[in-house]
Amino acid sequence: MPDEATVKKMSELLRLGAVMMSEACPICSLPLFKLRSGEVICPVHGRVQIVKSDEEIITVGTLAALDELEKFAVNTINRMRNELENGGLSMDLDSVRTLSMWLDILERVRRLKLIIERSRS
Ligand SMILES: [Zn+2]
Structure with a gap:
């Protein structure tokens, strides 16, 4: 389970209109979030490079x-x-x-x- 700070970060991302993705962070395996800008980030590790088509x-x-x-x-x-x-x-x-x-x-x-x-x- 993610700790409290991470959960807070995740709900903040959702509040800002980010979308939770089905892909997971390759480092911590938390779900990744897609920002409105199209950028993909992990709530713990920040910007994560996932291979896009x-x-x-x-x-x-x-x-x-x-x-x-x-x-x-x-x-x-x-x-x-x-x-x-x-x-x-x-x-x-x-x-x-x-x-x-x-x-x-x-x-x-x-x-x-x-x-x-x-x-x-
Ligand atoms: Zn991560």
Whole structure:
């Protein structure tokens, strides 16, 4: 059984949205946790290198790229909204088209992320 500090660490990881994996730490055989960033850690030994399939590596990379794109789209939409509000950008057809295009991008990014996440589990 893991000691109290380890159990505390494990529940903290879960609280942060980490997922307990079926793989065990090669050193202490505690279950490994996958962080939201995709990093895999042991609650005692920290970062652990487990052999991932090429497909898994590609998936993690794609998800990271989509995360960045999602952030960028949200920032851009917020910035445009601000500029439209304070008159920095005029409310013409071009602005509305651009805004609509960014919303499409955001929607597609979120849909792609869902598809990838579903295909992993
Ligand atoms: Zn360990």
